[in-house]
Amino acid sequence: MSSLEHRKDEAIEYFEQRFKIKIRKKEYFFEALTHSSFLNENRKWPYNHNERLEFLGDAVLQLSSSDFIFFAYPDFSEGVLTPLRANLVNSLMLSKIALSLSLDKYLFISKGEKMSVEQFLSQLNDKTVDESKLKCYVLADAVEALFGAIYLDQGFQVAKNVIVDILKHFVSEVIEKNNQKDYKSVLQEKMQELYKKAPNYQVVKSEGPAHQVFYTVSVSINDKEIGLGDGWSKKDAEEKAAQNALKEERWK
């Protein structure tokens, strides 16, 4: 049996044990493990590279992680849940997840790309390196593609359970590390970088009785309105305005 056939069997066996599933359509998993660079060195390889599965798996991961923290943190507002989800599934976290799954051992990838992945992993283990500066999409993309394959082969419920089993080991670390930076400071930093000045917040409407006013706030840069938000306090309304500004990027 050719060594590639052997590697394929090993991968299926490993994932069936690792995720406690019986794989129906092995092709999904071989595609998820195929990096585009591999097709160059293996013309007869019958599977596509994993980029379409990565597209699908990214959304499987989004819903699974959203469902997870929605129920795990019933007291977190949308304004806290959204950055938490972003930090939980960014490319660095996904690389760590890929590593925790030993995905690097099962990828079909060119020798050149394999070397850059190994270099990335050695830097990741080097505590003197600022990991936020590290960039490597191969593992992050592959882990998303793998989630896409599980979704196609086993359905959403199984995929969600697999993903939540993984994320629950990372979530508290993520909450600690980014003590939930608020939208206002994110927008402030962005505007400082782009325009060397802070955005300007103004109350444009306030409804309701004095003891409980409902505020609408406008945020602008260079006198151009870039976001609107409302809430029970000026602070909440400003947060919402900053969030909408970051969503729309109308300063461009």
Added chain:
Amino acid sequence: MSSLEHRKDEAIEYFEQRFKIKIRKKEYFFEALTHSSFLNENRKWPYNHNERLEFLGDAVLQLSSSDFIFFAYPDFSEGVLTPLRANLVNSLMLSKIALSLSLDKYLFISKGEKMSVEQFLSQLNDKTVDESKLKCYVLADAVEALFGAIYLDQGFQVAKNVIVDILKHFVSEVIEKNNQKDYKSVLQEKMQELYKKAPNYQVVKSEGPAHQVFYTVSVSINDKEIGLGDGWSKKDAEEKAAQNALKEERWK
């Protein structure tokens, strides 16, 4: 029966017919229909506003729309599917979807907010107005919250079917309108806006035999590398580099 109780019954009846479902937990739907502004005028209202459900429903919509176009367009690469998904579920499209569901008639919302929604809808129907300039999150957020409620009450499969039944009426219009602008031109525009210059692409690696070279390209602005990409042609590698640059925004 109070008029609010009457409106609640009407809403449940309407959504059960509209989506052909038997609603189990009505509370999910009342929460999805509750705009934060409504709580001000109705202190005894027993439901939260819809922002947490919006957070969840946004991800339900992401996976449902991804699954839909993944299977509907088997020949679309990830580089085409990603902007298509973004255009299919942006806030303007979601407002149109909310309108197609008559969601504006069932929202629990303050008089002030209701007026701005009605103004938005009249502009939306005014063909002389450039709709890409219109901004109104109330309806877009509510429709996402509604999808979140359907997901919680009926599970992912039912939510996906409901969403796909809606999206299939919009997708071809979306594909025509944005004839799939590529990542390179998006990055080019962004760099022109921010730095008044175009990004610079360079081949940093080329592997494989002359007749089929695998390229790695670096894209940089002001001599700072902001993205890497690879592919079978320089053009593909440049597209990937632009895509990664847009993903990471390392120019900041």
